[in-house]
Amino acid sequence: MSAEPAAMTVLHVDDDGEFIALTAELLGRQSDRITVISATNAAEALDLLEREDVDCVVSDYEMSETDGLELLAAVRERNEELPFILFTGRGSEEIASEAISAGVTDYLRKGGGSDQFALLANRIENAVEQARSRVSYRAVFENTDVGLTVRDVETGTVVDVNQEYCDMLGYDRETLSDITLDELTADVPGYDAERGVELLERAVADPEFSFEWPDERSDGTTRWVEVDATQVQIEGRERSLVTVTDVHERHEREAALATLHQVATEIQECETVEAACERTIDAAESILEFEMCSILVAGDGWLVPKALSAGAPDDGARRMRPDQGLAGETYQTGEPTLVEDVLDDETAEPAKASYRSGISVPVGESAVFQAVATESNAFSQEDLELAELLVSHTARALDRLRFEGELRRQNERLEEFASVVSHDLRNPLTVAQGNLELLAEECDGKHLDHVREALDRMASITEDTLRLARHGDAVEETSPVDIAAFADRCWNVVQTDEATLTVTDSPTISADRTRLQHIFENLFRNSVDHATPADGAAVAITVGVLPGGFYVEDDGVGIPDTERDRVFDPGHTTTEQGTGFGLAIVEEFATAHGWTVHVTEGSDGGARFEFTGVEVLD
Incomplete structure (x- = not known):
């Protein structure tokens, strides 16, 4: 059910009392929505406007004390939007032109008959409804929480802006209305007035389309906004209504996230703990805009400052016990903390009394990142989350550096072990083997054979141990290797007796030749030594290709299911002659x-x- 049309109060101003009464009577007959109040002069009319809720003024032009245009000017000083109809018996083009220039809503000549009053009633209703529509539109226009600007469809000229948009950019309404798109666009590469016009036209044509734009505020700073537009009718004219939403914080966060991911690569490439910590602090200063921050790294029972921001005082961080203060709590719990005011936090033990708020974030399990400020509530939850993202990259870098350090020390120990084996075992073995041969010239016996076998086995174990120690690290350089030719070459250096080798395919793979040679030789030797078929026939070995790899197999007795999980264990062997390192070398070099x-x-x-x-290369 539609709502009843709203009533309207009309102030009729005329110095002819009889005509006022007639007008009130005839307007009442034409429309039951109109209530007429009257005044016979301008002063009385202005007084009624102060006391009554008037929706429209209908005034004569020529009156004894003042004319209708003078009254219009006085009304406009008080209310620019109130409808004002000039209803006069003296009309001319000059008066009509002057009235329109002065801002009259409508102009109507007095005439005889009720038709003239029907026309007046219609003009009053239209004027009031349009005014109410403008008021409603204006209320929405001004009270929304987004910036709004109205532009002429044909020229692009700014017709109107709301206060929200003015506040967003720091301009007054008049200045913002006169600014061109070129002047309003911040100096950001890729953004200019020409592109802005193209995007606005696209937004008007496509209601689903919006775009981000860098506006320049009155203080010269950049404010990112999201823009969408639509074509509407305002006061009977086609306009472009442009909605401007402040998305600066979102844009800055997205930009910070993108930059943090770029910085992650730089942090990962750092070659020392100090360098990784310093690069993290640099990023916290330049990207997150933290003025005072530090990283404390655990070591020797202490949390020790490794990097300090340029904005922090020299004594802005101190060595702490792992159970001391907020840094210690963060280190032990692995939980990030936001402190709005240190006076309200019992665990906080700031390095300086001037520190009032801060954030504390674990850097993996080995360090703590902290940022502080001299005022309370200086950090937000978003600051904490961005700091967590930044130091997650630092944590990975520190873990890598720690692993590389441990690996380097392990390799140094292995090299030292290899040197000991090479010198302290090889030399006595060589002496023992030499003396054994001298002894064999003087006497003979099965005991000498046992000694020779034991010494040979010790020599094999020594060589295998050295091979594992010196070649078990990761492969750094590879080259193309033809499997068929390479397998044949390895076969020719192994004592194979009557065993046979078949290579079914000849692909080229990427491998380290030295370690691949040891893989093939150890597998060939293992098959020849351990895989003799049950019928005593010579073992047949095959090298073939798999999707993404290759295989080596024999037709011997095979390996029981119960043994397959142990065959790669160093020292595992099924014969007294084996060293137990051959298949361990195979797995180690494959893993490398x-x-x-x-x-x-x-x-x-x-x-x-x-x-x-x-x-596989081909």
């Missing part, structure tokens, strides 16, 4: 390439070693 080796049953019942994760 980044490959995976798996033992299973061969196609003819023997053992099959499958290598996957191999880079």
Whole structure:
């Protein structure tokens, strides 16, 4: 059910009392919405406007004390939007033109008959409804929480702006209305007035389209806004209504996130803990805009400052016990903390009394990042989250550096061990073998054979141990290797007796030749020594290709299921002559390439070693 049309109060001003009464009577007959109050002069009319809620003024032009245009000027000083109809018996083009220039709402000549009053009633209703519509539109226009600007569809000229947009950019309404798009656009690469016009036209044509734009505030700073537009009718004219939403904080956060991800690469490339911490502090200053921050790294029972921002005083951070203060709590719990005011936080023990608020974030399990300020509530939850993101990259860098340091020390110990084995075991073995040969010239016996076998086995174990120690680290450089030719070459240096080798395919893979040679030789030797078929026939070995890898298999007795999980264990052997290192070397050198080796049953019942994760070049 539609609402009843709203009533309206009309102030009729005329120095002819009889005509006032007639007008009130006839207007009442034409419209039951109109209530007429009257005044016979300008002073009385202005007094009624102060006391009554008037929706429209209808005034004669020529009156004894003042004319209608003078009254219009007085009304406009009080209310620019109130409808004002000039209803006069003296009309001319000059008066009409002057009235329109002065801002009259409508101009109507007095005439005889009721038709003239029907026309007047219609003009009053239209004027009041349009005014009320403008008031409603204005209320929405001014009371919304987004910036609004109205532009002429054809010229693009700014017709109107709301106060929210003025406040957003720091301009008064008049200045903002006169600013061109070129002047309003901040100096950001890729953004200019020409592009802005194109985007606005697209937004008007496509209601689903919006775009971000850098506006320049009155103080010269940049404010990012989101813009969408639509074509509307305002006061009967086609306009572009442009909505401007402040998205500066969101844009800055997205920009900070993107920059933090770029910085992550730089942090990961740092070669020392100090460098990684310093780069993190630099990023916290330049991207997150933290003026005073530090990183404390755990070591020797203390949390020790490793990096300090330029804005922090020299004594802005101090060495602390791992259970001391907020840094200690962060280190022990691994939980980030936002402190709005240190006076309200019992755990906070700031390095300086002037520190009032801060954030504390764990850097993995080995360090703590802290940022402080001299005023309370200086940090937000978003600051804490961005700091967590930043130091997550630092944590990975510190973990990598710690791992590399441990690996380097391990390799140094291995090299030292290899040197000891090479010198302190090889030399006595060589002496023992030499003396054994001299002794064999003087006497003979099965005991000498046992000694020779034991010494040979010790020599093999020594060589295998050295090989594992010196070549078990990750492969750094590879080269193209033709499997068929390379397998044949390795086969020719192994004592194979009557065993045979078949290579089914000839792909090229990427591998370290030295370690691949040891893989093939150890597998060939393992098959020849341990895989003799039950019928005593010579063992047949096959090298073939797998998707993303290759395999080596034999047709021997195979490896029992219960043994397959142990065959790669160093020292595991099924014969007294074996060293137990051959297959351990195979797995170690495969892993050094980044490959995976798996033992299973061969196609003819023997053992099959499958290598996957191999880079096959053709």
